[in-house]
Amino acid sequence: MLDMAVAFENWNKVMERADMLYQCVQSIHEERQEYQSKGIPTPYIHTERPLVYYYGFSHLMRGIAHQKMGEADQARAYIDQYADLGWMEDLDEVGMQVVQEFRHKAQVNRYALEIEAGQVQLLEEFVNFLLEHPEEGLAGLKVITQAAVRHRWQIDRVLQVFEDQIQGDSKKMNSSNNDDMYHFCYQRALYEQWMGRAQDAVEFILQAIRLANRLGMDRYFIRCTALLESLREEATGEQIGRYRVMLEEMK
Structure with a gap:
């Protein structure tokens, strides 16, 4: 319960x-x-x-x-x-x-x-902790990315440090990390939007939509589609095409 x-x-x-x-x-x-x-x-x-x-x-x-x-x-x-x-x-x-x-x-x-x-002075210490405990990496990045969106921190360097780990986690999706990966992708999309990288934001929101569907969480799905629609004009035709195919597959 x-x-x-x-x-x-x-x-x-x-x-x-x-x-x-x-x-x-x-x-x-x-x-x-x-x-x-x-x-x-x-x-x-x-x-x-x-x-x-x-x-x-x-x-x-x-x-x-x-x-x-x-x-x-x-x-x-x-x-x-x-x-x-x-x-x-x-x-x-x-x-x-x-x-x-x-x-x-x-x-x-x-x-x-x-x-x-908003205790940004602890960010480097937290990053080092996550590097020492890679099993906490995805959940920790979710926290850092959400804080970056809320407090307007630029965390490109931090994301670069964990890039390989993120890609590895995305290839090993299971019931234990689907939720963390969804929240990371959604917050990462918001971060990329704030940084002015709209097409990167769309890539992450497309990943989040797949995960929302896998989790069976309608409110996650609605939240994602609302964000994607706000980025539609800046998305590529190929990205919108993938979005449409995804929606068709989910019917």
Whole structure:
């Protein structure tokens, strides 16, 4: 339910579901503590992942929701929560791995939050972090490109650094990166439009349209076609031809 709410960008629903998850996890944790304090064997409750994961995930989702709603201070507070989950008792090797994974997510999301807020002085540091962690590259570029559009930064040098990686990611599309690639292509189209490179913008919006169709997200598709129509007069005949063929294939 949380994943669905995120996909539809319903941030109030994300908060509601994340709160429900947290309350469930907290109840299980408190019950375990109560049994342990009384020296009574703890009842077994099957969970697909260690309990610490659900603590981290509920904080992560609440942090993302606050960030998307423009509530940066609240988002920072939740990032601090899932950055430090080592307080939980009886963490085994798998649990400690979860703690490390959320610590890494917190580092990524702190950068994203501050970059989105316009902290351009952190851009080079974030780029270096992404180069050290290429698995975060596409999601990080999405953040950087969106910030560049919002704050009017020229990031051609940054995009050049990641050009090979972007092309590689586009050839290895799967369900795990379709959404990030869509958002990158859409924001990149806006960036190229702002930079006065209309035909490059059209190329990226055509990629975004394909991805929107693959994701089955109508509102993404509508957003893309609106942008393309605003660029139609500056597009080449060949680009418009591909656009028409694409629309026909989607019927």
